[in-house]
Amino acid sequence: MAHDVNAGSAEEREWAEAVASVIAVDGLKRADAVLASAVEVARRSGAKLPFSANTAYINTIPPDEEPDHPGIREIERKIRSAVRWNAMAIVLRANKTSTELGGHIASFQSAATLYDTGFMHFWHGADDPAHGGDLIYVQGHSSPGVYARAYLEGRLSEEQLINFRQEVAGKGLPSYPHPWLMPDFWQFPTVSMGLGPLMAIYQARFLRYLEGRGLADTSKRKIWVFCGDGEMDEPESLGAISLAGREKLDNLIFVINCNLQKLDGPVRGNGKIIQELEGDFRGAGWNVVKLIWGTGWDELLATDTTGRLRQLMEECVDGQYQTFKSKDGAYIRQHFFGRYPETAAMVAGWSDEKIWSLTRGGHDPRKIYAAYKAAVDHKGQPTVILAKTVKGYGMGEAGEGMMIAHQAKKMGDKPLRQFRDRFMIPIKDEDIEKLPFLKFAEGSPEFEYLKARRKALGGPLPKRREKTDVVLDIPPLSAFEAQLKGSDGREVSTTMAFVQLLTKLMRDKSLGSRVVPIVPDESRTFGMEGMFRQFGIFSHVGQLYSPEDAEQLMYYKESTTGQVLEEGINEAGAFASWIAAATSYSASNQPMIPFYIYYSMFGFQRIGDLAWAAGDMRARGFLLGGTSGRTTLNGEGLQHEDGHSHILSATIPNCVSYDPTYGYELAVIIQDGLRRMYGAQEDVFYYITTLNENYVHPPMPAGCEEGIVKGMYLLKAASAKPKSGRKVQLMGSGAILREVIAGAELLEKDFGVSADIWSVTSFTELRREALEVERWNLLHPEEPTRVSYVANCLASRGEAPVIASTDYMKLFADQIRGFVPGTYKVLGTDGFGRSDFRRELRSFFEVDRHHVAVAALKALAEENKVPSKQVSEAIKKYGIDPERLSPTRV
């Protein structure tokens, strides 16, 4: 509207006048329709239309389309003021003696009314089974505001508020939303910026999947996501918005709190974050609701016949808007309205106070209600609400609109009093310093109103379900007979064994429909294309084309009831999908069994922070690191060959990881995982590496199930009676176990050394158990000493040096060093990968049969059981160049 109708040629003026008169007489909607049809004529004729992704810098919903706010406004104001006060007091009290604990005041103060309106009027709890409950992703560092409200509702105690950020004694509250630390309260960990928006988009899509698959009615549920405007800088925040638009996720609502500031300073000091985000989201197919100005501005805009005020609003950049709100009414009169005579005249009769009291949209309950209502009613698109607010709203000189707002955790006496006065908080002067928490007595109108609102909306929020009450029958191990009996002489990979096992599980009567195979465009890599036709690929529109391979048995079938989630080349999105499925037992009371299979190299190191969040969220499901092993995925080279995903998985406390060699090991591990996660409902998830190397799989030896699960079992006992101590114990995992077996043969044949062979399915689990034992011994010095499983296994075979070789960095097998009795030598694939034949790579990384044999002889030489000369002989015999550079240096 900043257009001057008097500019341009006579013809242009005529058109502009005509548009202005349609707006004046019939309103904006009519003008939109008239222009849209005129523009369509031009577009069809090939006219180069000017492109703009933006609408004017005013509210999307005009005042005459705002519904009435249905709440009792005065009671709501009192409640909101108490929430504001308590949220601030939580942080101030925690930081009274020192600022060691930290915390944030300014973010929630800018968003208080945005949350309040949701809690009071929109967000459904899960207590009403006919609804199912909305899912709210709270901005991480706004948590004090959510605690403050839960306290008023009687859900948290004063002691808990006092112990904000003091959790160790067990009566405190976590800094941010963490389901791990508050499992009956927080549902979604959001504080690592960008993960919340990404996870929420896939959550919204997963609810559609549950619906499409006929497992749950999720049609009434909405996903609400709160993020900061600074947070939108994260690639993860915007990375999946086109998916939400494409999939028409009208169950998804983003509320972006545009307080124009991030941590250090302005988000877009020289620009306008709301206009930028509007363009991004509109381009991605979203419904955009801009919530910029509070009610006070309506009368000014209504008299803006020249368009000067709109022009000014548009011209003014965010850095300047921030400055205005850190000053006062007089400053705004001079530096904002004063820029043009027309705008100066608009407020000439206004007091400075009246100018100061002009609010931004995100602080106006009526405008927020209108925006939320428009969002929940909107069909066919996700909605983003771009709400303009002031960071540190109400904090005055302690931080309001100031650069330091984000980290302000102290407030002086004067700003505290001003805060109290501004929000009409009933605390006397003499009490203010004590920072008492406000509470409404039971039976008071405020308390009863709070209770009644939540009751009408299906119970309290946030609230997390810890266990599902859906009982599943877990198949016995014998269900996986095909894997247990070996491959009958055929050469297959553990990946093939896995796909067979998965297919079998998908046909299981009890669990089958709950299995969710997830792939990031790698089905054919893993031989899973057979599943397309058998189980279908989920698509909300089904299949609108006839696929090229329609004539074939295993054609590319998309379907509204499809079971496979084919996420495209998108590991972060696929992982977010996995998280939604793996936590569905909690968010939807629907236990689902996701199997996400991917290139192991593009797993933890690519999406590590999401994996950490999955641990926090108590995800239950399976991750399959396919094509794993630095030397086993041989042809693909440096950026594909993974020799460290097991190091990374070991950092997540509730991630149970395995590196199996044989199909039967895989079957035992997966069956045990099903039992633990879906039978006993333990909050763990599994990471299992699989291989693309083909070899013969033996049948399962009797009695090794327990060892497979615990992390090691004796695969083969030393054959001969060892001559004068010529014995070693060899350990191996994954593909390299087979090199270890071959190494044992060389030792026997070439040097008369016999070897026990251990298949180590999990060095990580062995270490964890041993650490627990060690800790127990430390704390119980006078009790009989306990022995770890790994030490016990090795000691049971008599004293002999131990040598381990794996396809991972040495650190992997080194994990158990402290628990191995006697000499321990570790081989591993430290360094960058490269392409070659497997044989060459294993020699290069010094993990092959020859290096196993040399390391074993060296260990024996150190114990004077063989002469050192024999080690040299072996080095020579096996063609090893002792002067070659180490693989970490080339």
Ligand SMILES: Cc1ncc(C[n+]2csc(CCOP(=O)(O)OP(=O)(O)O)c2C)c(N)n1
């Ligand atoms: C991945 C990540 N990087 C950095 C941070 C630290 N951090 C916490 S809040 C914040 C600024 C947030 O600004 P904004 O998103 O605008 O939120 P506001 O507080 O203004 O509402 C930063 C940098 C984080 N939590 N996560």
Ligand SMILES: [Mg+2]
């Ligand atoms: Mg911000």
